[in-house]
Amino acid sequence: MGISGLLPRILPSAGRENYDLRALSDGLISANANDDNDDSIGDDEEEGGEGREEPSPRRKKRRRLPRPSWSSPSWTRRKVRIAVDVSGWIARAAHGHGGLLMDERHLSYRGRAELRDERMRRRRLDGGNDVNGDVVDDERESRQRLEYISACTSTVLRRIEFLIDDCGSSVLLVLDGATPPCKRDVVRARSDRRVDAAEERDGMAAEVNGGTVDEAVRTEAEVLRRISASNRAGTGRDHELRRDMVGALLGVCRERRWPYVVAPYEADGQLAYLAGAGTVDIVVTEDSDLIALGVPTLIYKMGGWNGSSDANRQLGDDRRLLGTMLRRSDLGSSRGIDLRDFTDGMLTTMFVAAGCDYCESLMGIGVVTARNVVKRAFHGCESDGTEVYRRPYPGVPVLRVILDELFRSCHKSARVQVLPLDDPEKEGVRSAYERAFLAALAMFRHPLVYDPISRSHVVANDVCIDGPPADGARSFPPSSLFLRDERILMEYGPYRDLVTRKDALYRVIGAPLAPNLARDVAEGLVDPRQLHEKDTGGLDVPVAAAHSEGDMMAAMLENYPNDDEDVGVKSGEYTSGSSRLQLSTQESSRADTLGDTQGSIRSSSGMISSLSPDLLASPSPKKRS
DNA sequence: CAATCACCGACGT
DNA sequence: TCGGTGATTG
Numbered sequence: 001m002g003i004s005g006l007l008p009r010i011l012p013s014a015g016r017e018n019y020d021l022r023a024l025s026d027g028l029i030s031a032n033a034n035d036d037n038d039d040s041i042g043d044d045e046e047e048g049g050e051g052r053e054e055p056s057p058r059r060k061k062r063r064r065l066p067r068p069s070w071s072s073p074s075w076t077r078r079k080v081r082i083a084v085d086v087s088g089w090i091a092r093a094a095h096g097h098g099g100l101l102m103d104e105r106h107l108s109y110r111g112r113a114e115l116r117d118e119r120m121r122r123r124r125l126d127g128g129n130d131v132n133g134d135v136v137d138d139e140r141e142s143r144q145r146l147e148y149i150s151a152c153t154s155t156v157l158r159r160i161e162f163l164i165d166d167c168g169s170s171v172l173l174v175l176d177g178a179t180p181p182c183k184r185d186v187v188r189a190r191s192d193r194r195v196d197a198a199e200e201r202d203g204m205a206a207e208v209n210g211g212t213v214d215e216a217v218r219t220e221a222e223v224l225r226r227i228s229a230s231n232r233a234g235t236g237r238d239h240e241l242r243r244d245m246v247g248a249l250l251g252v253c254r255e256r257r258w259p260y261v262v263a264p265y266e267a268d269g270q271l272a273y274l275a276g277a278g279t280v281d282i283v284v285t286e287d288s289d290l291i292a293l294g295v296p297t298l299i300y301k302m303g304g305w306n307g308s309s310d311a312n313r314q315l316g317d318d319r320r321l322l323g324t325m326l327r328r329s330d331l332g333s334s335r336g337i338d339l340r341d342f343t344d345g346m347l348t349t350m351f352v353a354a355g356c357d358y359c360e361s362l363m364g365i366g367v368v369t370a371r372n373v374v375k376r377a378f379h380g381c382e383s384d385g386t387e388v389y390r391r392p393y394p395g396v397p398v399l400r401v402i403l404d405e406l407f408r409s410c411h412k413s414a415r416v417q418v419l420p421l422d423d424p425e426k427e428g429v430r431s432a433y434e435r436a437f438l439a440a441l442a443m444f445r446h447p448l449v450y451d452p453i454s455r456s457h458v459v460a461n462d463v464c465i466d467g468p469p470a471d472g473a474r475s476f477p478p479s480s481l482f483l484r485d486e487r488i489l490m491e492y493g494p495y496r497d498l499v500t501r502k503d504a505l506y507r508v509i510g511a512p513l514a515p516n517l518a519r520d521v522a523e524g525l526v527d528p529r530q531l532h533e534k535d536t537g538g539l540d541v542p543v544a545a546a547h548s549e550g551d552m553m554a555a556m557l558e559n560y561p562n563d564d565e566d567v568g569v570k571s572g573e574y575t576s577g578s579s580r581l582q583l584s585t586q587e588s589s590r591a592d593t594l595g596d597t598q599g600s601i602r603s604s605s606g607m608i609s610s611l612s613p614d615l616l617a618s619p620s621p622k623k624r625s
Numbered sequence: 626c627a628a629t630c631a632c633c634g635a636c637g638t
Numbered sequence: 639t640c641g642g643t644g645a646t647t648g
Contacts, residue, residue, distance in 0.1 A: 005629095008641075095639070096638050155638085305637090364647085366629055411629080412647075 002288030003354045009336025015326040024080045025168030080169040083271050085285035087176040093152040153248045162321050173260035178528040180265040182358050182439040182508045250524040262524045265510050269447025273460045277476035292351035294344035299323040345485025348444045350374045358440035364411025377401040399492035438495050439508045448509045450522040457512030465500045
């Protein structure tokens, strides 16, 4: 998840709370399948005034469209296409229904005591033969597991159904794939923390079991502490459980012929790619990172799931779901933090500087400082100052300025480790942060995604210069606005080297799979997390759902602004028999590449962990004791 | 004075 | 987990 404390600053002012999503059932008016769908969502009239804080100083080419006459065949009304970030929903549902899962890790000590008593009772009945009892326990546990999974999935399904039925939209489910290489170290740190939590919990459980203290003596506070520790250790990262839940969900999707995509890595990048390519109009998510990825229209807190306030929380029997709609063009009107004249590139840089999943922020750098540093470096003006669109340090790459400014602005404890800038002793620490910073930037701006048109993995906004995109797969070309930012960022050599060279880029964002494997992953036939273990050829996977993608995806994409007509032919080639052999060899070499990548990442991750804990704003560095 | 960080309380299914 | 409240820092 993105920066904590950012959404509360933005959503109340820039977002539209209590937006009734059923308004989407009116659909969208688009001029033509090939026309850019700049159509306004939610407002039926063009918001006049041409957006005084429109992020782009450059003028958009305004072509005169034909006058909207509803009888004209060039104007069509179509459904709104919504991509749903399902992973967030699954996690949330998992927490909500946690009480259903009565196994030892998820329930409070009370439930554990019940389980223990029941087991003992059964043992007594069975005359000390506890094998039978364990079998019964297993049975009971697996039954509860199923119950839990079905409860979670049906919660998610209800919301999807709402979007489809009551909002009259086409819904595309997007799921998380594997953990990207550059995130592995952060994930490992987190799981270490979870292990700590689990030990804490187990220690307390042992105390309960072995201690003479009876349950009745326990104060309520201790009980709550236990439950909290149990929750911390539990549901979060139960891989099997999550996989089963995703599996169940995908099963339903296949049954009902709902389109879905399993992203090769993180769902965020996939969602942003789909939105940027015009495949979907709206993204429903809880993740603030999507803001940094330049999605034009987002919906947060659907149904008030994540509600601090009581906004969006009228989930009655009314079948009425509300959400907070946030449009990219409204970001400048945010009152909590001034984001006027922020381009997508600036937003992304700000997110990275303020700390994200791939790059913890320097201690003492928060949203505001990050904003100011980025704003100054790009525009050379203060938050309240007059707008001077001139760079403060001409000739110095913007990214270099930002990094140095961050080093200067951070907390004292971190600053003594990176300053002075000309101290060669501290260069190692600085470059470690810099590498994580650039990697995070690359993850945001060039994630590896699945392109549903060419049915292959592509690098989003590909700017690589060495060779054509992998296997002839072509990504949706980056917009001119994106390139404008990218040119500024690429003034800094290390970033340019990272994003323009495939080997370097793949080491950070992950390498693409061979098209057939990529398709299997996207369809959920292959678990991307276990690809290195599974080396069975993915080409002829005999799964009934193999064709499910066809019609539904086609329906989703029917108005896709397709500028090259031959993609269909190309994707046909992938499945043709002649290339089959070649593909399977590619696939095996690909597996090697994956292993290589992970190996090298492992080594490079040492640089992160070598950072002093004081430097990184880790949530609780002192929790060790 | 303002921004960040650590602690604590509660929410909803 | 999330968001509100004091302490600390510059």
